[in-house]
Amino acid sequence: VVSEVDSATSVASPPHVEGYGIGFVDDVQPRMLAKLGGLVVDLDRLERTGRLSALDLPEDLFRQTTLNRFMSFGHHVWREFDELLTELSIIKGSFDDSLFDLDTDPLYRPVGVADFCDFYASEHHAANMGRILRPGSDALPAAWRHVPLGYHGRNGTVVVSGTPVRRPAGMVATPDGPKYEPTNRLDLEVELGYVVATQSRRGRPVSVDEASEHIFGVVLVNDWSARDIQAFEYQPLGPFLGKSFQTSISPWVVPLSAIEKFRVDGPAQGPEVPDHLRAPQPRAFDIHLELSINSTVVSRPEARYLHWSPEQLVAHLTSNGAPLATGDLLATGTISGPERDSWGSLMELGWGGERPVQLDDGSTRAWLEDGDTVSIRAWCGDDGDSVDLGTVTGNIRPSSPGAGN
Amino acid sequence: VVSEVDSATSVASPPHVEGYGIGFVDDVQPRMLAKLGGLVVDLDRLERTGRLSALDLPEDLFRQTTLNRFMSFGHHVWREFDELLTELSIIKGSFDDSLFDLDTDPLYRPVGVADFCDFYASEHHAANMGRILRPGSDALPAAWRHVPLGYHGRNGTVVVSGTPVRRPAGMVATPDGPKYEPTNRLDLEVELGYVVATQSRRGRPVSVDEASEHIFGVVLVNDWSARDIQAFEYQPLGPFLGKSFQTSISPWVVPLSAIEKFRVDGPAQGPEVPDHLRAPQPRAFDIHLELSINSTVVSRPEARYLHWSPEQLVAHLTSNGAPLATGDLLATGTISGPERDSWGSLMELGWGGERPVQLDDGSTRAWLEDGDTVSIRAWCGDDGDSVDLGTVTGNIRPSSPGAGN
Numbered sequence: 001v002v003s004e005v006d007s008a009t010s011v012a013s014p015p016h017v018e019g020y021g022i023g024f025v026d027d028v029q030p031r032m033l034a035k036l037g038g039l040v041v042d043l044d045r046l047e048r049t050g051r052l053s054a055l056d057l058p059e060d061l062f063r064q065t066t067l068n069r070f071m072s073f074g075h076h077v078w079r080e081f082d083e084l085l086t087e088l089s090i091i092k093g094s095f096d097d098s099l100f101d102l103d104t105d106p107l108y109r110p111v112g113v114a115d116f117c118d119f120y121a122s123e124h125h126a127a128n129m130g131r132i133l134r135p136g137s138d139a140l141p142a143a144w145r146h147v148p149l150g151y152h153g154r155n156g157t158v159v160v161s162g163t164p165v166r167r168p169a170g171m172v173a174t175p176d177g178p179k180y181e182p183t184n185r186l187d188l189e190v191e192l193g194y195v196v197a198t199q200s201r202r203g204r205p206v207s208v209d210e211a212s213e214h215i216f217g218v219v220l221v222n223d224w225s226a227r228d229i230q231a232f233e234y235q236p237l238g239p240f241l242g243k244s245f246q247t248s249i250s251p252w253v254v255p256l257s258a259i260e261k262f263r264v265d266g267p268a269q270g271p272e273v274p275d276h277l278r279a280p281q282p283r284a285f286d287i288h289l290e291l292s293i294n295s296t297v298v299s300r301p302e303a304r305y306l307h308w309s310p311e312q313l314v315a316h317l318t319s320n321g322a323p324l325a326t327g328d329l330l331a332t333g334t335i336s337g338p339e340r341d342s343w344g345s346l347m348e349l350g351w352g353g354e355r356p357v358q359l360d361d362g363s364t365r366a367w368l369e370d371g372d373t374v375s376i377r378a379w380c381g382d383d384g385d386s387v388d389l390g391t392v393t394g395n396i397r398p399s400s401p402g403a404g405n
Numbered sequence: 406v407v408s409e410v411d412s413a414t415s416v417a418s419p420p421h422v423e424g425y426g427i428g429f430v431d432d433v434q435p436r437m438l439a440k441l442g443g444l445v446v447d448l449d450r451l452e453r454t455g456r457l458s459a460l461d462l463p464e465d466l467f468r469q470t471t472l473n474r475f476m477s478f479g480h481h482v483w484r485e486f487d488e489l490l491t492e493l494s495i496i497k498g499s500f501d502d503s504l505f506d507l508d509t510d511p512l513y514r515p516v517g518v519a520d521f522c523d524f525y526a527s528e529h530h531a532a533n534m535g536r537i538l539r540p541g542s543d544a545l546p547a548a549w550r551h552v553p554l555g556y557h558g559r560n561g562t563v564v565v566s567g568t569p570v571r572r573p574a575g576m577v578a579t580p581d582g583p584k585y586e587p588t589n590r591l592d593l594e595v596e597l598g599y600v601v602a603t604q605s606r607r608g609r610p611v612s613v614d615e616a617s618e619h620i621f622g623v624v625l626v627n628d629w630s631a632r633d634i635q636a637f638e639y640q641p642l643g644p645f646l647g648k649s650f651q652t653s654i655s656p657w658v659v660p661l662s663a664i665e666k667f668r669v670d671g672p673a674q675g676p677e678v679p680d681h682l683r684a685p686q687p688r689a690f691d692i693h694l695e696l697s698i699n700s701t702v703v704s705r706p707e708a709r710y711l712h713w714s715p716e717q718l719v720a721h722l723t724s725n726g727a728p729l730a731t732g733d734l735l736a737t738g739t740i741s742g743p744e745r746d747s748w749g750s751l752m753e754l755g756w757g758g759e760r761p762v763q764l765d766d767g768s769t770r771a772w773l774e775d776g777d778t779v780s781i782r783a784w785c786g787d788d789g790d791s792v793d794l795g796t797v798t799g800n801i802r803p804s805s806p807g808a809g810n
Contacts, residue, residue: 115561120642134641141640146583147576151642152557152649156520156730157607166608168725171552171679178551180679180724202562203571203805229725235546236539237525237556238643244557245725274576274585319585320573320634320650321805325561400608400726 015089017082018387019252020067020217022108023100030108032062032070033100035252037089045098051088055080066112067253071197071216072326078197078216082257107251109160110219111195114327116158116247117317118191118223118239119150121308123267125336128348133231145272148308148316150333153223154244158329161220161250161392167370167399168245170229182399183226185353186368189334190291190301190344190376191221194310195253196328203321208279211314212256214324218310220250220289220376220392221331227347227367249329250392256310258387262286262380267307277316283309287389289335289378291344293368296359301335301344303378308332372396420494422487423792424657425472425622427513428505435513437467437475438505440657442494450503456493460485471517472658476602476621477731483602483621487662512656514565515624516600519732521563521652522722523596523628523644524555526713528672530741533753538636550677553713553721555738558628559649563734566625566655566797572775572804573650575634587804588631590758591773594739595696595706595749595781596626599715600658601733608726613684616719617661619729623715625655625694625781625797626736632752632772654734655797661715663792667691667785672712682721688714692794694740694783696749698773701764706740706749708783713737777801 015037023033023042031044044062046052052062055077061070071078088094120126123140126149130139143149169182197216200206206214223243230242266284287303308316313330334344343349346367349357356364368374374396378389420442428438428447436449449467451457457467460482466475476483493499525531528545531554535544548554574587602621605611611619628648635647671689692708713721718735739749748754751772754762761769773779779801783794 115559143576143583143637143640147638149638149642149645151645152559154520154557154727155560156733157727166726169610170725171548178548178677178679180681205574205805226725232548233552233554234641234643235548236639236643237554238639238641240554240556241721241725241727244722244727246727272583274583276585316646320575320631320646321571322559322562322646322649322651328561400610 015086016258017085017255018258019254019390020070021110021252022066023105024108025105030063030065031100032064032067034085036085039095040100040102041085041095042098042100046095049097051094052084055084065108066327067110068112068327071195074198075213078255079257082255107160109158109249110251110253111329112327113155113158113329114325116153116155116329116331117150118153118331118333119148119308119313120144120333121148121306121313122333122335122344123307124305124338125334125344125348128336128343132347132352145270146274147277148313151238153247155329157244158247158249161248161394163246163248163394164397165224165246165394166397168226168229168241169399170226170241171232172228173232178232183228184367185227186396187225187227187346188291188368188374189223189225190289190299191223191331191334192287192303193219193221193249193329193331194313195219196324196330197326198324199326200318200324202323205276205321206314206318206324208277208311208315211311214314215256215310217253217255218259218389219253220378220389222248222374222376222392222394223331224248224394225345248392248394250390252390254387254389259285259287259380262387264304266304266309269307276319277312279309279312283312285380287378287380289376292375293357293365294359294361294373298357299341299343299349301342302337303335305337306332306335368396370396370398420491421663422490422660423663424659424795425475426515426657427471428510429513430510435468435470436505437469437472439490441490444500445505445507446490446500447503447505451500454502456499457489460489470513471732472515473517473732476600479603480618483660484662487660512565514563514654515656515658516734517732518560518563518734519730521558521560521734521736522555523558523736523738524553524713524718525549525738526553526711526718527738527740527749528712529710529743530739530749530753533741533748537752537757550675551679552682553718556643558652560734562649563652563654566653566799568651568653568799569802570629570651570799571802573631573634573646574804575631575646576637577633578637583637588633589772590632591801592630592632592751593696593773593779594628594630595694595704596628596736596739597692597708598624598626598654598734598736599718600624601729601735602731603729604731605723605729607728610681610726611719611723611729613682613716613720616716619719620661620715622658622660623664623794624658625783625794627653627779627781627797627799628736629653629799630750653797653799655795657795659792659794664690664692664785667792669709671709671714674712681724682717684714684717688717690785692783692785694781697780698762698770699764699766699778703762704746704748704754706747707742708740710742711737711740773801775801775803
């Protein structure tokens with residue numbers, strides 16, 4: 001229960017805002033929330049007591065169903081807002097009448113997703129997929145070191161953590177030829193997603209230097225995947241129904257400013273990177289991720305292995321003149337490190353089904369089974385100085401009657 | 406000037422509504438428009454005079470910036486609405502005070518696009534692309550006859566006809582290696598787009614039989630493409646920046662009900678089609694399209710060659726449980742017939758640059774040049790009994806300074 005934490009404990013070291021989200025009271029009253037110093041603050045209630053009035057923001061700003069309108073005010077406003085909350089947090093009792101009870105009130109999808117792009121930014125993941133799916137060819141696609149490869153996903157199926165995952169049906173290859181049936185190769189993907197706050201101008205690429213002004217924060221992403229459906233359909237147009245049934249995101253958008261101090265050098269980039277995508281180190285974030293299936297930790301991916309930075313993804317996405325929109329979600333693609341214990345999908349951990357993963361209860365998983373619960377959590381730093389990026393979770397449900405069974 | 410047409414001429418044969426759109430007065434006052442009997446009717450003005458009150462629709466419904474809210478009321482309401490307008494149209498003078506002047510007031514993007522999917526539904530197009538891009542392999546992808554192949558495009562760059570097309574820059578292969586520069590292979594694609602009106606339930610595939618209840622109408626689509634950018638990036642994740650810079654749609658959404666009588670038998674479908682995608686003939690629409698570059702007609706594609714029907718696209722898209730959303734746009738992909746004079750892209754007409762197209766002014770085009778104007782128009786039927794599907798047009802502008810040049 002969040003209210004057990006006394007805000008007075010935060011006096012020693014003023015906390016940074018660790019997340020913004022949307023909560024609903026009685027499923028109908030939306031309110032914008034902030035997480036800081038172990039508290040979840042109801043910003044709508046805080047605003048009504050006049051403590052946010054210094055910023056002259058619209059009074060209904062904290063009663064929106066998404067963060068989009070707040071984000072669209074731009075980075076100067078987020079920064080001022082962060083600072084005001086931090087100042088309030090060091091005054092004992094500031095938040096006492098504005099706490100949000102996470103035990104009874106649910107959290108909702110924080111962002112109205114405009115366009116959802118999913119990239120392929122982890123070298124170890126891309127190489128693993130190449131070795132499994134296209135043995136005998138080069139492990140990495142030819143363009144991989146030149147530009148961040150990516151594709152557009154389905155924004156309409158991006159849901160908040162906790163939403164059950166209905167096993168999808170689709171066309172898959174079987175010994176008797178292609179059949180429409182529930183997937184037999186249901187997978188997960190451990191990813192981060194960068195949330196775009198402010199639009200850019202059509203026809204004007206956003207440079208690597210300008211990109212951070214457009215990025216509000218980061219969420220955890222589980223891009224559920226049906227590998228058999230994906231294998232059947234993906235040539236030549238890429239992933240489609242094998243991915244579009246559901247993508248889950250964590251409920252808290254962690255401001256990029258809260259984790260800037262955890263930047264570390266990412267992988268070296270070679271001369272293949274064109275001038276307009278070059279970015280100085282430190283490019284990566286030292287975010288630790290942990291993947292669990294039914295409470296067994298099966299992998300510990302590390303975001304520092306991501307080859308491309310959020311700024312490079314933005315610069316590439318807009319390099320053809322396509323504008324950013326408030327609510328664009330740019331996911332990294334599966335994050336995998338060099339060793340098996342840091343791979344971010346069952347496709348890799350089980351090597352295409354050949355080496356099932358062992359769970360603590362003695363069972364094994366080549367692919368997800370009905371009833372399984374998958375959780376991804378993430379954090380930066382250690383006990384003395386850390387930021388919690390939260391959790392994204394989902395429970396697998398049997399396929400719908402009539403959908404291929 | 407539309408008002409020269411006397412609505413009395415429509416008494417003999419009551420006109421069907423041929424299109425719904427959004428017009429703006431002085432760029433700020435949005436209004437919903439209907440096209441019928443050669444007139445463009447301002448539905449907001451019509452509503453204010455009480456002539457639409459029988460339907461008990463919200464009074465601000467006709468002052469929205471998109472058709473989405475109107476569409477979301479569902480097919481029973483669209484049908485009643487169509488009938489009421491048809492009844493009004495046979496009463497002389499009904500629309501006299503509610504005409505919209507297309508000469509002075511602009512038309513806007515009619516739909517707030519939720520997810521944009523682009524399919525690959527024309528066999529002749531898919532086979533041409535296979536022969537040009539992957540000579541020596543099967544012309545059609547392995548899955549092509551089993552399911553409609555498709556991918557998600559960028560909804561944020563779907564714009565209305567008339568919006569200029571800024572030549573995009575991107576990474577392309579050159580004799581000196583990959584470089585970021587303005588595309589040298591700018592192309593067009595002649596397509597239709599089906600507009601989804603009503604959402605479906607998550608986890609519940611929409612059957613072929615139910616699909617038509619969700620489809621409001623059809624627009625013309627030009628899916629501008631940079632073939633060199635596309636070639637560099639498309640393995641293994643499919644089209645991305647080579648397509649995402651712009652997609653243009655016609656301003657009028659033509660209700661499917663207006664063209665139902667022009668259904669014709671589409672191409673035969675074999676035993677590869679799974680049960681859940683089977684649809685009876687007539688599946689196709691006898692829509693004639695005409696592609697012009699700078700006033701030279703360069704191709705006459707025919708929609709009856711589309712292999713997959715709109716109902717089959719919907720059934721496939723939702724077959725994995727992904728719900729439809731109001732505003733989803735499902736485009737067919739390039740429409741090409743069997744002969745060169747009916748191919749729907751320069752990629753095909755010029756066979757990858759080898760056989761440039763001749764224009765009336767004596768010049769040739771392997772690819773589009775700055776200053777070119779591309780128009781696609783379409784219609785069903787003939788003089789006595791026809792429906793005009795309108796036009797989608799765009800003028801090519803030089804690339805932005807700083808974007809790769």
